[in-house]
Amino acid sequence: MRISELSRRSGVPVATIKYYLREELLPKGEATSATQAVYSDAHLRRLRLIRALVEGAEAPLAKIRTILEAIDDTGIDLHRLLGTVQYALTPDTPHNDGPEWREAERSTDELLARLGWRVSPLSPARHQLTRTIVTLARVGYQVDPQTLDLYAEAVHTAAEHDVGRVDPAAPREQVVEYVAAMTALMDQALVSLHRLAQEDVSARRLRGGADC
Amino acid sequence: MRISELSRRSGVPVATIKYYLREELLPKGEATSATQAVYSDAHLRRLRLIRALVEGAEAPLAKIRTILEAIDDTGIDLHRLLGTVQYALTPDTPHNDGPEWREAERSTDELLARLGWRVSPLSPARHQLTRTIVTLARVGYQVDPQTLDLYAEAVHTAAEHDVGRVDPAAPREQVVEYVAAMTALMDQALVSLHRLAQEDVSARRLRGGADC
Secondary structure (H helix, E strand, O other): OOHHHHHHHHOOOHHHHHHHHHOOOOOOOEEOOOOOEEOOHHHHHHHHHHHHHHHHOOOOHHHHHHHHHHHHOOOOOHHHHHHHHHHHHOOOOOOOOOHHHHHHHHHHHHHHHHHOOOOOOOOHHHHHHHHHHHHHHHOOOOOOHHHHHHHHHHHHHHHHHHHHOOOOOOOHHHHHHHHHHHHHHHHHHHHHHHHHHHHHHHHHHHOOOOOO | OOHHHHHHHHOOOHHHHHHHHHOOOOOOOEEOOOOOEEOOHHHHHHHHHHHHHHHHOOOOHHHHHHHHHHHHOOOOOHHHHHHHHHHHHOOOOOOOOOHHHHHHHHHHHHHHHHHOOOOOOOOHHHHHHHHHHHHHHHOOOOOOHHHHHHHHHHHHHHHHHHHHOOOOOOOHHHHHHHHHHHHHHHHHHHHHHHHHHHHHHHHHHHOOOOOO
């Protein structure tokens, strides 16, 4: 297909497609003359993925490049591909080496050891959790292990479902698109549902007077 | 106690305390002369709460004022007090009345009806969830009811735990402090744990080659 059709079918403006071509986020089409090229379904798939990462996950281009390189490197297995996507889409957490950070880090490490979860020491979500424990401690809350265990168990069920829906036989672009949506957006859904669930439990247990 | 001791014990600078007094977020102390006043443990408790809301939940002063007014209004029962805190700490969601919004809203309504959850039509978390479903649809994902049900069940267990820890006999400031921490920070913990759980499940199911 010509670039105009690629634009129409992907919903991405021609100027933006040209920008992605210059930045080598999208491979060149097959040249049919000095000024024209044709594009394949693979281009369309790649373009849709970039769009999903930009619009759905609000990922910066540098992170998108990292993800696309991992898709093209077939030496990277599915587990590492998922990790690349998740790590690229998790914001960096500022941290330090002060005593309160180290103490919170110990809570995180102990939790993961207790659960027996297989998580890399480099996982940004690990630092995220440590940061939250530090902030809670600063405002006077020591997170107790029971709470963390219960939360962990609850989200592990969700994670089993998420990862269970990855189809190892699907094209890698499609897997990445799903994982990006799952990382960026299903987290939001989880938070919203958590708040709605708190309201429901509160309505059942704490409402005074007539229940109407 | 004098304002200097109030500052020392709360960790809030004297200038900030004076600002809160001017803004009427903190009630005046008992005047002992034209220029001096003494403060009680109630002032200290209130000040610690404001600090927790500012630093822990990053709440703007207008939202903090809403929360403090709900604490002082004893006509508001514990359930409505919790709701006030949660609603004040949930960001407003931009929304519209287009067909895709209405369709996503129907998914949210159907989910809550299916679950039988008691949630106000005004809940900001409801709009948040609808917004996420809209964004997912835009990048090509229709969230299936099974996924939402499973997520909902997982977080409801966490919510039972959260609300179960509210002590109805505790001072209202203390309840609010706990609920604010739970809303702003335990959500973060839930998201981090979800990502860690995804990595664990992926490591178990999708890792190629030798498992080391």
